[in-house]
């Protein structure tokens with residue numbers, strides 16, 4: 392069974408709710424799913440996963456520092472994550488608050504790791520961007536992400 396890590400930082404719980412929705416969806420796709428806060432992830436374990444979905448609140452248009460710390464520490468696994476799948480999501484305070492750049496900043500790092508990223512045609516194109524707590528729109532977007540990500544992970 393393919394194995395996926397869903398990892399996130401969340402101060403007030405919005406990003407955490409999104410992470411749980413994503414993890415719950417992936418479990419229904421016959422994937423082994425680990426759901427962990429970024430500071431709970433053993434960096435050495437990263438090569439054991441087939442894919443990563445990373446979430447952060449929007450902090451000034453980029454990822455919050457605990458997520459950046461996780462990303463920077465992942466350099467220990469550089470060249471060991473090549474060809475794995477990656478996706479990202481965020482929660483922000485207001486529409487147009489810069490959420491796309493949060494997602495893209497996370498994705499850039501995993502592209503540099505050699506990961507495969509699939510854009511979404513029928514949801515937020517780079518990944519789900521919630522405004523505050525996830526609502527019905529985000530539930531739909533998470534459904535799209537889960538479908539696409541599970542299919543991608545199973546193809547690689």
Ligand SMILES: Cc1cc2nc3c(=O)[nH]c(=O)nc-3n(C[C@H](O)[C@H](O)[C@H](O)COP(=O)(O)O)c2cc1C
Pocket residue numbers: 400401402403404405406407447448449450451452482483484485486487488489522523524
């Ligand atoms: C330091 C800081 C910076 C923030 N910067 C932005 C921002 O640039 N744009 C925005 O829309 N929201 C911003 N927010 C709001 C958070 O992204 C938003 O409340 C989010 O839902 C929090 O996620 P969490 O509940 O997972 O912690 C900021 C919040 C903090 C604490």
